[in-house]
Amino acid sequence: METRPRLGATCLLGFSFLLLVISSDGHNGLGKGFGDHIHWRTLEDGKKEAAASGLPLMVIIHKSWCGACKALKPKFAESTEISELSHNFVMVNLECLKYLSIVITAKPCVILSITDPSGKVHPEIINENGNPSYKYFYVSAEQVVQGMKEAQERLTGDAFRKKHLEDEL
Numbered sequence: 331m332e333t334r335p336r337l338g339a340t341c342l343l344g345f346s347f348l349l350l351v352i353s354s355d356g357h358n359g360l361g362k363g364f365g366d367h368i369h370w371r372t373l374e375d376g377k378k379e380a381a382a383s384g385l386p387l388m389v390i391i392h393k394s395w396c397g398a399c400k401a402l403k404p405k406f407a408e409s410t411e412i413s414e415l416s417h418n419f420v421m422v423n424l425e426c427l428k429y430l431s432i433v434i435t436a437k438p439c440v441i442l443s444i445t446d447p448s449g450k451v452h453p454e455i456i457n458e459n460g461n462p463s464y465k466y467f468y469v470s471a472e473q474v475v476q477g478m479k480e481a482q483e484r485l486t487g488d489a490f491r492k493k494h495l496e497d498e499l
Contacts, residue, residue: 360372360423361407361423362392362394362403362423362425363400363403363404363407364390364392364402364403364406364407364423365406365407365408365412365413366407367407367413368412368413368416368421369416369417369421370421370422370423371420371421371422372422373389373422373424376389376420376421376422377449379420380420380445380447380449381447381448381449383420383447384447384486385418385419385420385447385486386418386419386420386444386445386446386447386481386482386485386486387419387420387422387444387445387446387447387449388416388419388420388421388422388442388443388444388478388481389422389423389424389442389443389444389445390406390421390422390423390424390441390442391424391425391426391441391442391443392423392424392425392426392441393425393426394425398467398469401469402468402469402470402471405470405471406471406474408471409471409474409475411471411475412471412474412475412478415475415478415479415482416478418478418482418486419478419481419482426441441466441467441468442457442466442468442474442477443466444477444481444485446485447485452481452484452485454484455477455480455481455484456477457473457476457477458476458480459472459473459476460473
């Protein structure tokens with residue numbers, strides 16, 4: 331009779347370990363494979379920091395199991411241009427299944443969302459070189475860099491400051 335409790339505990343421990351291994355994609359930090367050298371924030375911290383710093387918020391939304399997402403990860407992580415440009419943004423990395431249920435059905439699923447420091451989403455910032463049917467989908471580091479540069483120009487440049495001041499007056 332003593333073997334049953336031990337067997338049950340052993341099975342439970344083994345199942346818990348298996349579940350942990352299966353649910354982990356090998357990237358436990360906020361970078362989730364998109365570059366641990368980038369200063370990633372949680373969504374909540376990112377919103378606060380963007381409001382306080384005046385920097386735009388860049389949110390990358392992906393699925394941990396998606397082939398397109400997995401293909402972009404090393405390209406994103408290895409890009410020195412993305413790394414350099416990331417200093418001009420508050421960077422947030424979300425797995426869409428955990429945060430945005432509406433994105434679950436979106437195809438493809440690697441999406442960049444840019445907000446200004448006040449939290450207003452700017453849907454006009456799109457992947458100009460991508461598929462017109464999927465305006466916010468990025469497949470290469472070059473496309474991400476172009477999107478970041480456009481966002482930086484629109485949201486931190488003189489045109490943004492002038493528009494922002496006009497809105498306040």
